[in-house]
Amino acid sequence: MNSKSSDRRSGRFVSPGERLGVIEEFIADAGTYVEDGVIYSKVIGRALLNFLNKRVSVYPLVHGVRVPKTGSMVLGQVSRVQKQNAFVRIHKIGENQLSGFFSGILHVSDVQLRYVDSMFNVCKPVDIIRAKVISEKNGTYHLSTKDRNLGVVYAFCSQCGYMLELRRQRMVCSKCGKIERRKTALDYGKGVIA
Numbered sequence: 001m002n003s004k005s006s007d008r009r010s011g012r013f014v015s016p017g018e019r020l021g022v023i024e025e026f027i028a029d030a031g032t033y034v035e036d037g038v039i040y041s042k043v044i045g046r047a048l049l050n051f052l053n054k055r056v057s058v059y060p061l062v063h064g065v066r067v068p069k070t071g072s073m074v075l076g077q078v079s080r081v082q083k084q085n086a087f088v089r090i091h092k093i094g095e096n097q098l099s100g101f102f103s104g105i106l107h108v109s110d111v112q113l114r115y116v117d118s119m120f121n122v123c124k125p126v127d128i129i130r131a132k133v134i135s136e137k138n139g140t141y142h143l144s145t146k147d148r149n150l151g152v153v154y155a156f157c158s159q160c161g162y163m164l165e166l167r168r169q170r171m172v173c174s175k176c177g178k179i180e181r182r183k184t185a186l187d188y189g190k191g192v193i194a
Ligand SMILES: [Zn+2]
Pocket: 157, 158, 159, 160, 161, 162, 173, 174, 175, 176, 177, 178
């Protein structure tokens, strides 16, 4: 047994995107999805690992409205940015705060109607972003910010971490003076993120 064996208790709490095992050892059942041979949880719930029939499933603890659907408005935190994509941890669906998070991805072509060269000018890790779910595949929610109300609602200086102020289309750090770029929502810095 490897060092991860202690995590592999049946009944442990899991959130979407959490690794459950690999396809060589288990058959992926309800509430799971497979990516590159690895089985992940698709929902928030309890992992059920059946070592007899080699099946892994997740018993959902959260039902109905608390799962993003195509068209859902979501709020999340940017976790990683590449030139073409930003990865978002969705913490809120509509008005519902989640106990875990869902994985979302924002592609450079879904940022706005006008051409965007690089995601580095759209958002940065730790930023809070509001988006719409446009599709779902393998437990990853594809997001769009093609609306004036959508985009970054809180942004933080990549140099010092201080919140950026929006001054005449420019994002300025009032602490260190750094100027950055974002695709902001119309109510940037005004909304309440509970
Ligand atoms: Zn700064």
